[in-house]
Amino acid sequence: MKGLLNLALVGLALASSGSDSSCRCRPHQSCWPVEQEWIALNRSVQGNLQATQPVAAPCHEGNKKACAAITQEWTNSTWRATQPGAVQWENWEARPELNESCVLETRQTTCGQGRISLYSVLAKSASHIQDAVRFAKRFNLRLAVRNSGHDFVGRSTAPDSLQIFTYWLKNIQFSDDFKPAGTPKSEGPAVTIGAGINLMELYAAVGQKGRTVVAGTSHTVGAAGGYIQGGGHSLMGPWKGMAADNVLEFKVVTANGTLVTANSHQNPDLFWALRGGGGGTFGVVVSATLRTFDEAPITMVNLNVSTVAKNPGFWGAMADFHAAIPSLNDAGASGYYFITPNMPFKKMEVSRLSILLFFPNQTNVAKIDKLVAPLQSKLNATAGLITEYASIPFPSIHSLLSGLLIRGNMDPTGKNVILGSRLFSRELLVSHNGPGKLVNAWKKLKFNPGDTITGNIVAGGAVAKNAESVDNAINPAWRKAATHMYFARYWAPNATLAQQQEVIRNMTEVDMLVLKDVEGYKMGAYPNEANAYEPNFQNEFWGSNYPRLYGIKQKWDPNGLFIARKGVGSEDWDDAGLCRIKRK
Secondary structure: OHHHHHHHHHHHHOOOOOOOOOEOOOOOOOOOOOHHHHHHHHHHOOOOEEEOOOOOHHHHOOOHHHHHHHHHHOOEHHHHHOOOOOOOOHHHOOEHHHOEEOOOOOOOOOEOOOOOOOEEEEOOOHHHHHHHHHHHHHHOOEEEEEOOOOOOOOOOOOOOEEEEEOOOOOOEEEEOOOOOOOOOOOOOOEEEEEOOOEHHHHHHHHHHOOEEOOOOOOOOOEHHHHHHHOOOOOOOHHHHOOHHHHEEEEEEEOOOOOEEEEOOOOOHHHHHHHOOOOOOOOOEEEEEEEEOEEOOOEEEEEEEEEEEOOOOHHHHHHHHHHHHHHHHHHOOOEEEEEEEEEEEEOOEEEEEEEEEEEEEOOOOHHHHHHHHHHHHHHHHOOOOOEEEEEEEEEOOHHHHHHHHHOOOOOOEOOOOEEEEEEEEEHHHHHOOOHHHHHHHHHHHOOOOOOOOEEEEEOOOOHHHHHHHOOOOOOOHHHHHEEEEEEEEEEOOOOOOHHHHHHHHHHHHHHHHHHHHHHHOOOOEOOOOOOOOOOOOHHHHHHHHHHHHHHHHHHHHOOOOOOOOOOOOOHHHEOOOOOEEOOOO
């Protein structure tokens, strides 16, 4: 408790005469909880409250032993997920506008708190979350809801805040015949997971039961957190729909500290919003119940295309590939692809396209080879291109995931990164000039050696068909999409504020405008993998669903206790979520 006392005393020492009711209470104000109140909160959450410091602080403090351990784990996503003083990407730990950062790579500056919460409740139960929410409401504190910290948009951290850390909610329960609360109707086999269950843990559990679920391909993404609440794309999407399409029920703590059930029969508006409306916005999810499906075999195709850099035929081949996506998708294919315009290779530079296609519940390899053959033939006819092809059957989806896509126990992370993303429609790719128009837009963007454009064939099929049978908050553009593409921009750990702002400006005002122009702004972006500085996030992330989402937000959280960057209702607050900027 020493750390708790020290932070409380700092707050008292800096106390001002009062607080602005339009802003969150800050440590230098008299409204800030005093020592005894923090102690009481700690007691109520059974000793699971801790004062939080940035994870690299020991290195700045000269603790060599601790720093050596931190250095070894710095880029390990699994380790970062367990640390309340870290998230997966360094830039969301820092507060550059106040020159506050605490990173491993630069130790010549003072270690600042940045956006890392001052306190964290390491929630082990719903009651811990309820106590934390009531405490934050009582003292008008900034709340930050954090799962694994796998967050490209900065929703998991907030300055001068109290963190609710859901990572340790690790319960898993299977049901052969799940009936949502309030109805006798069975929804069939399902799994209920605590908010802290990550994808690696989820796949292992369902695999042991001979089941599978719709989820992503990462070790440390928290399945019930921002992943599903943001929509949740998946390689199983064309087969079974979005992750948000396959949620049956949530248990969630709302802004008044009440634990409620949200499904299609109880609190259906909240249930609608939580399936795609964004994480950390409508409440704190304690658990989610997901449909499970019979395990199935799956066939993977790996098609690699390479040529010397600056071969004019490379981008034409990219257009040919995108033109083939709709027919592949119609045949049940999902997949990921990676375009590297300029990749150092030995003593030369090459341009490369690497494609992974997946055919769930399909075992006829010869049929799949025949399906891909026209594309391969077209690529082979392009001067200077070399193609490599393999089709590999897997006995189960679990064997593909554990043996190839998410093998091991970590993802590399720990950089300063922002993303730009765009959904591109099937209509575009089946049009005569559409694939070329798409590729020409990407060709205009600048890519440094090794930079990659990532494509996700995770829509179409059931994602499109579910527009007729599933009503949830995901951007309607998903139902029209053929591919979701994104790219990354980075800056160095010692980049100045001006240098960081230039990267952000170029992403927002140059690169993204080029991509938006491809379809005249009619599509959108995936909120979990998008530009963290998107000025028109309401329409880009949620399209025509935004007004309904905003209304539900005002009903369930009228005082804006749950504010997440670029989330529903965040336009009413400053970027840090500390002060209102729009009066009601």
